[in-house]
Amino acid sequence: MSSTPDQATASSTEELGDITTVVRAFYEPFRTGDTSVYSDILATDWVDIPLAPGQEQGPAGMAAQIALFRSAMPDYTVTHEDLIVGSDRVAVRNTVSGTHQGAFMGHQPTGRRIEMRTMDIHQVRDGKIVTTWHLEDFAGLMAQLTAPADSPAHKAWA
Numbered sequence: 001m002s003s004t005p006d007q008a009t010a011s012s013t014e015e016l017g018d019i020t021t022v023v024r025a026f027y028e029p030f031r032t033g034d035t036s037v038y039s040d041i042l043a044t045d046w047v048d049i050p051l052a053p054g055q056e057q058g059p060a061g062m063a064a065q066i067a068l069f070r071s072a073m074p075d076y077t078v079t080h081e082d083l084i085v086g087s088d089r090v091a092v093r094n095t096v097s098g099t100h101q102g103a104f105m106g107h108q109p110t111g112r113r114i115e116m117r118t119m120d121i122h123q124v125r126d127g128k129i130v131t132t133w134h135l136e137d138f139a140g141l142m143a144q145l146t147a148p149a150d151s152p153a154h155k156a157w158a
Contacts, residue, residue: 018127019085019088019090019124020083020085020090022041022122022124022127022128022129023083023090023092023122023124023129024080024083025037025040025041026038026041026042026122026129026132027078027080027092027094029063029066030066030069030070030076030077030078030096031076031077031078033066033067033070035059035062035063035066038059038062038063039059040128041127041128041129042058042059042062042128042129043125043128043129043130044058044059045058045130046058046059046062046128046129046130046131046132047130047131047132048061048062048131048132048134049131049132049133049134050134052065068104069098069104071102071103072098072100072101072102072103072104072109073098073099073100073101073102073104073114074098074099074101074102075098075099076096076097076098077096077097077098078094078095078096079094079095079096079097080092080093080094081093081094081095088123088124088125089121089122089123089124090121090122090124091119091120091121092119092120092121092122093117093118093119094117094118094119094120095115095116095117095118096115096116096117096118097113097114097115097116098113098114099111099112099113099114100112100113100114100145104145105138105141105142105145107142107145107146110145112144112145114141114144114145115144116136116137116138116140116141117136117137117140118134118135118136118137119134119135120132120133120134120135121133121134
């Protein structure tokens with residue numbers, strides 16, 4: 001049985017929806033702290049590139065990172081600015097934000113509201129993320145954490 005162009009498009013659209021649903025679910029633990037979804041959406045041999053200092057590879061390593069982020073910023077949120085799908089990959093441009101209430105990257109709590117830009121590319125196979133490549137603007141984050149409260153650098157982010 002052959003498919004009509006409309007059926008092929010519907011199937012492709014359905015597949016795109018499936019991989020974007022999987023990728024969107026990746027970010028929920030940042031907001032909630034509940035990493036149980038990772039057993040459903042990350043391959044057991046999922047690869048995270050690059051690893052954070054001290055992070056172990058795989059889903060357990062990501063769960064530990066979530067715990068670190070959430071202890072430093074309990075109100076941590078991720079806003080997707082762009083979500084672009086191509087083949088088996090989804091690129092996501094994010095703005096993350098939160099209030100610095102716990103030690104983070106060697107910095108004691110400042111009580112400041114922070115924002116950081118991130119860019120991630122997730123490769124999805126058989127309904128699971130198999131690889132994630134990412135970049136974060138840690139230089140901009142550090143400037144927010146270390147700038148005197150009355151400095152132009154701090155005010156630019158406030």
